[in-house]
Amino acid sequence: MKRLIILISLWIFASQGYSQGILGGKVTGSFQMDMQVSREDTIIGSQDVAERFLSNSYTTILYTNGAFTAGVRFEAYLNPILGFDAQYKGAGFANRFASYKKDFLEITVGNYYEQFGNGLIFRSYQEQNLGLDNAMDGIRIVARPLSGLTVKGIIGKQRYYWEDIWQTDNGLIRGGDLDLALNDLFPFMANMTTQISIGGSFISVYEKANPKYITVNDTLYQMNLPENIGAGAFRFDLSHNAFNLSAEYARKGQDPNAINKDNFRNGEALFLTAGYSQKGLGISVAAKRIDNMSFKSRRNETGNMLAVNYLPAITRQHAYSLMAMYPYATQVDGEMGLQADVMYKIKKNTWLGGKYGTDIKFNYSRIHSIDKQTLNNNTSYMENITMQYESDFFKVGDDLYFEEINFEVGKKFSPDLKTTFMYSYQTFNPIASGHEGYPFVYANIFVADGTYRIAQTSSLRAELQLLLTEANYGDWATGNWLQATLEYNLGGKWFAAVSDQWNYGNETGDKTHYYNASIGCTFGTTRVQISYGKQRKGIMCIGGVCREVPASNGLFATITSSF
């Protein structure tokens, strides 16, 4: 019945025209379809695809009329392309909502996305490339009763593939967020150059607890699990002229779950950022400490779905594929680290800057485990089992998880030639990607990227990447790599590219090539791209959240369109 109403509504809109002026409102939409054909390839480990053809499609339709907005998103995974969870198989309206603004209130019913602060205790979001969708289904109210005061309240459950979430015991999420922009709230601060805002939030997840048992020293025990898991956070942002400083501290109550192995210890997270920026110079530093902050709306869930919170990554997110070969995944059980970014533009018409100036970027990040000590002698054996460890907040753990130092130089040599050069040295602890027991990976990575404008409407881009490492640990760390790419663009509408990733230094002596050729074009708001080639097995991470990408060999096509 619900689907029928949605379909009839869409048909009414569609039959009356498109884009604008429908029932006094406006309809907009977008469409994306990814298609894949892959065949078995024993050299790269690509599996035969029984269905031969796989596709993921997403269609969004929004109707806006003044303060009212409603929308649906239709998704079809027929069947899911490689690397996406098989539980996505199927099609249907994954998302539907209606929202309106009246007076100082904004009310949304149905599906919605929301984030409190940095997301340390609550973030509902979608990341299509990771196959991650934590959309809430319920009610959200945002109130702005006074200038500078924002209050948010949410209640609902999270999406879990196509599961009927209201028929499951998945946790019910309730929460609120308060944000005070002091300079807007208090007239005497209105003209101050120092801008301050403070905020606080809380989240509570209710999940019924089924009996759980463990055996200790041949005695059976029932574990009494908390059913209401609470978390709170406090934050502030301060900016003064070119300086800014922000901090958020979060604390989570007892939350024994499958990820933290039934640890009853309270969770903690601290996220600090500071920055300075002026023309030609930008400096930012970030620091983070996480202790037992896995937070799911189902305590037995271990995958990416049903994450209630988000723990931001403080390592550089790379776009070049060899730079991103050993990506760092946030260790939700405990990590502490820091990152520094410096961007400097050497002025034009100087010896180093040349005629067009030179952009220099420096980035350093280092992530460690947190300090973990066994509980003191006064604690019982049972408490050691359930609370597991003590941790000194300011003490760094012994295990290095990840370290990277990288430099990037952007240089324009002429109006037609623009280049980027990068160097990165990465130290990667395999334990951070679940490969416990392997030695560290140390990698030197070089990138040279140049774009040459051939004519007013066409350009040629060449890219060369080199990764050097002695790590050869089977199928996930496979020695040296070289990648070359050549891409031709015509008028911003057509492009063609060829590339090859060459794994020339792997342990088995296979000189494996991952070649790829692609062509694409854009017509107005529609873009079509088709590529043929091999994709290596690896891990894709976005913001510290990762998914495995299996090897494939075949055709990949994408259509995107909007109206």
Added chain:
Amino acid sequence: MKRTFFSLFAVVITSLAFIVSCDNIDEKEILTPIIGETTQSVPITTTDTVQKVLLEDITGWSCTNCPAAAREAANLLLQYPGTLVVMAVHATAFAKPSQTNHNVDFRTEYGEQWVEDFGISGCPSGLVNRVKEGGVFPVQYADWATKVAERMQREHVLDINLGAKYDGDNKIVVSIENKVLKEIDFPMLINVVVLESKIIGVQRDGTEKDTAYEFNHVLRTNGLIDFPLTYDKTDAGTTINKNYFIEVPFKEDEISPLWNLDNCKVVVFVTNAETKEVIQVNEVELQ
């Protein structure tokens, strides 16, 4: 002014919600030792060879239609001798004792919990192997015959062989041999309970009050509920032996048991820990 009031209201609600929305279990109460397992054993006297069905009759002494449901259960027992196990769970407000029934209380803590867990709102009602169908667990007694017949046809994947004996002191010792016939890919829980029959008491029956009503298969207290049997996949051919004891409550004189042990039997049923469905059930008289 209204907006300021709203702001204060929002802050107060937010603060209150935060305070009340977090459970904190005292460190010393996180793990509770489970009393019930024993190293003592008794001979196995009942072996299992076919698929059986557990019918839970949710009932209460003040429920006027419950005797009709009990009669339906008795008819089904005649129809399925040896393969149907009936358990009368006295729960809900209809089972609350009063002076009218001489304050006889057949309720159990877990019976009340099941009523809540399985979404049962009144009596008579029932559960047939605790199968969730159409999004609900309860089965009205008019449908019991159909559902029992249907669930009797389910695949037989587990044998529960049993022996039970009163130790003459204060314990009923139960030995169980769980034989897995086909691979089971979910965790299982085991329940061991005592049922007592031939208890004479007060029961409303339609418009009448029957003061000599015979209560049968009454679920008694001190049962062992949802004990873990397996935690993951179990291969075919696996045998899991368990020995439990159930404490027998005594009357105030501390000499005679509260239950008439001659009329008691032990029922053991194994459930799917994920779906709550009963996989197999068996019963045994006390030795």
